[in-house]
Amino acid sequence: MELVVFVLAAAMILVGAVGVVVRNNPVHAALSLVLTLFGIAVLFVAQEAHFLAAVQVIVYAGAIVVLFLFVIMLLGVDRTEDITIEPFRIQRPLAAIVGVGVIGLVVASVTASRDAIGTGTGLEIPTVTGDNDSNIRQIARSVFGDYVVAFEITSVLLVVAVVGTVMLTRRIKSGKGES
Amino acid sequence: MNALLAAATPTTTWYLVLAAVLFGIGAVGVLVRRNPLVMFMCIELMLNAVNLSFVALAKRLGDIGGQTTVFFVMVVAAAEVVVGLGIIVSIMRRRPGATADDIATLKG
Numbered sequence A: 001m002e003l004v005v006f007v008l009a010a011a012m013i014l015v016g017a018v019g020v021v022v023r024n025n026p027v028h029a030a031l032s033l034v035l036t037l038f039g040i041a042v043l044f045v046a047q048e049a050h051f052l053a054a055v056q057v058i059v060y061a062g063a064i065v066v067l068f069l070f071v072i073m074l075l076g077v078d079r080t081e082d083i084t085i086e087p088f089r090i091q092r093p094l095a096a097i098v099g100v101g102v103i104g105l106v107v108a109s110v111t112a113s114r115d116a117i118g119t120g121t122g123l124e125i126p127t128v129t130g131d132n133d134s135n136i137r138q139i140a141r142s143v144f145g146d147y148v149v150a151f152e153i154t155s156v157l158l159v160v161a162v163v164g165t166v167m168l169t170r171r172i173k174s175g176k177g178e179s
Numbered sequence B: 001m002n003a004l005l006a007a008a009t010p011t012t013t014w015y016l017v018l019a020a021v022l023f024g025i026g027a028v029g030v031l032v033r034r035n036p037l038v039m040f041m042c043i044e045l046m047l048n049a050v051n052l053s054f055v056a057l058a059k060r061l062g063d064i065g066g067q068t069t070v071f072f073v074m075v076v077a078a079a080e081v082v083v084g085l086g087i088i089v090s091i092m093r094r095r096p097g098a099t100a101d102d103i104a105t106l107k108g
Helices: A003-022 A026-046 A050-077 A093-111 A135-146 A148-169 B004-007 B012-032 B034-062 B065-094
Strands: none
Touching: A003 A148, A003 B012, A003 B034, A026 A050, A026 B012, A050 A135, A050 A148, A050 B034, A050 B065, A093 B012, A135 A148, A135 B065, A148 B065, B012 B034, B034 B065
8 A cells, every 4th residue: 555655656757857847838837746746645644744735835836936937937938948949958968967967876875774774664653742733733843943943044044035025026117227 | 475575574774865866866866957947856856866865864763853953955946946046037128038058247
């Protein structure tokens, strides 16, 4: 059962990821991205990260991809781009070398450290209070306990990002001659 | 048949290998594509690959801290997408249809 879930989710992830890279149309690439993000959410559930799976669907597949689609529509770049034309002839082979190198090195190191990682499917995440805490309660204890300073700084980051984006994309009424 | 299925239960190594492949595809996408929006989507692919390995290792090591880290990564990724898309919108307004090669004004 776990095997079936893993294989199906992995197929979703890889098909979506390849689709993001090879699709001509940015809208199709964004929809392929949704496929990948849903596959990752499925694997989060399989790894007992239920809260993160929900956040993944809501924030990534819901908000971020919709934001991408909005920008695509807003800018009108949804026409098909010809990706067979390559300005730098050497770039594609170099990119392939980099990709294969990254994958090969990481896979080699993961398989080499298989003993340290262990061949089991995982331990139970220990519960803090002793009774059977849910995943969301454990994350809450962690976020609002050990990592509360990081959590507060995140709120500052979000405010800065929102204000900065509004300032960036605001149309300046009079002096529009910066370029 | 049941023993075979039990032997083929996905382990943490499988998840890490899948994350590595996803990261590699994202990296190739950033290097190959010219459209800034699609390059951005490929960066999201790489972030998600790292998130996947964090979650797999959190389960494996029995430490909820890995999942907390993924939570923070998601928040930062959301902020990053907002700022990045804002920059792309303001660039595209000035020069419609710009690709990553056209935006070389800062090159020394």
